[in-house]
Amino acid sequence: MKVTIADVAEKAGVSKTTVSRILNGNHDHNTPETIQTVLRVVEELEYRPNALAKGLKSMKTNVIGIVLSNFRNEFWFNVLEGVEDTCKDQGYNLMICNSDGDPKLEEQYIREFQMRQVDGIVINPTVRNQRLYEKLMEDKYPMVVINRKIPGLHANNVVVDNIKGGYLAVDHLLDNGRKHILAITYKNENISTWQERIKGYQDALISHGLTESSIYILEITSLKKAPKQIKKYLEENPMIDAVFSTNNMLTLELIEALKKMNKNVPADIGIVSYDDTIWAKHINPPLTTIKQPSYDIGKEAAKLLINEIRSKEVPTIKNIIFQPELVVRESSEEIE
């Protein structure tokens, strides 16, 4: 049978109140002997407080929920690691789920988090549940939005400067003599990240004196079909001499396509990819990438959230923007 606080109290010959107080560090006014006894009995009985009962009273669970949109990308694991580390340090546990980009699922998971009295949530939003997001804000439910921005929502936000990322990538390619740069994106969703990366792409073109006619954008809708789509596009646009890939999984498919076309990287086509994954430098040729501080994103997001949860007054909304970084390798090498 489960041992409860009553069992401890009885065996120690004190009241539940006393046990509770001692276990929660409110023993300013307890006899050292009482404390000793209680702690000993707790040991003997291997008493573990029931967090459910505790939470029911205090309405705090010390659990935070995180809704991701994807379990397939290394990026998210680094983010998770950051969140986990912070949670561990601060005494929180993590409930994790994956909306898989589905707004229905996202809503369901958030509801479940709320029912479970999760203290707050970190979310990479599908950006398709505007009413829900607004409701959460109205209810002052502690929340941190990561990676994407929700248009018109004044919420805690931890993102990377994606315009900058796109700019860095394309500016670098142009500097290295590339003239006709194709940008490829994954999934046609209303998602700020790749739109901003494309914005950066365009900014770079403009700042190098290029015009609209130099804009080449290909939207990939499915990873499986990607190699074919890319191949087709490159055949139809033979002037392309570089590709800016806004997604690291997509880059692998791009390379596949180029291999099939017998195109050489970087001689024929230069590449800059997004996210400095563990394999980026081992690919042939080693990839130039835009590196995002994924671990720090997770770490900061969790800190921000826990801060908001703990603060008594209404906390100020914070907007943290991390800077991406260009990591130069062979795939974007200079051509004359």
Add this chain to the structure above:
Amino acid sequence: MKVTIADVAEKAGVSKTTVSRILNGNHDHNTPETIQTVLRVVEELEYRPNALAKGLKSMKTNVIGIVLSNFRNEFWFNVLEGVEDTCKDQGYNLMICNSDGDPKLEEQYIREFQMRQVDGIVINPTVRNQRLYEKLMEDKYPMVVINRKIPGLHANNVVVDNIKGGYLAVDHLLDNGRKHILAITYKNENISTWQERIKGYQDALISHGLTESSIYILEITSLKKAPKQIKKYLEENPMIDAVFSTNNMLTLELIEALKKMNKNVPADIGIVSYDDTIWAKHINPPLTTIKQPSYDIGKEAAKLLINEIRSKEVPTIKNIIFQPELVVRESSEEIE
């Protein structure tokens, strides 16, 4: 303010019991009108049952915990995806944490899970908390051990046949004309996985008529130092013409080392790696790998666990062994 079942009951003009019954589907004996009214009020008030209170009564939380030992390996993400999918289907939520191979942390996390009344746990054990594991079994705490075996523990277990994996890899290399095969392992822990893979390696050597003198094993203790360690070993043992890498992250370092030594793969050194990661086929050259059904491991483990949680009688302990698969690519190509 939070709306509770009492608020709903009052506004609907019925008792809490009635609301509870209707919300939980026990409305065999309720007037259709009552049901209507209650559901309407629930809508209006946006009532969400408090899972904490519910759990406190029923001593079931519909949460399962999972303790991983690592967030850095793609393998685990696939496992997680499998677990998640099953949980979603079965109405469970997931609490995830990362022991990082540290037995202290592992113990702490399991304790927290228990305090939170998590219904059961899936664990990739550090295999260093024997007493704890035994205690969990004695307490009949629903548990499924994945990926590794805990010596002497008769627990639910979902693993891949690692001996087979090692055998497949090395048998293949020998068939393709390799004579001196080095096996590299990561971390010197008491861990069944790589020990078994090494066992398979040895079995393959023996079945090809080779003796102890053909055994080459290198234990890497740190990923960072791996390239140097490997380089040194290969220089000291120039007869080596193939490497069986028991860990996919290690393979990347191996390739790094070979690159520095100007060794050609597969001409000079053949490679078989473990885990068919997304990048394996995009590496130069494309890697021959041992593929593990990681998603299915997660899926089965979760099913097994939920089964045990739900079964009334004492459930039989199950031991599921998945078979690995050899995926042949260029890195292990035949030599004369």
Add this chain to the structure above:
DNA sequence: CTGAAAGCGCTAACAT
């Protein structure tokens, strides 16, 4: 310095 008692939100006998 310690205890009694109320109550967090919900469910489930046990009435009616």
Add this chain to the structure above:
DNA sequence: ATGTTAGCGCTTTCAG
């Protein structure tokens, strides 16, 4: 067909 009541295990006034 519905309501009353007694807890689940814990914290927290309020009293002593």
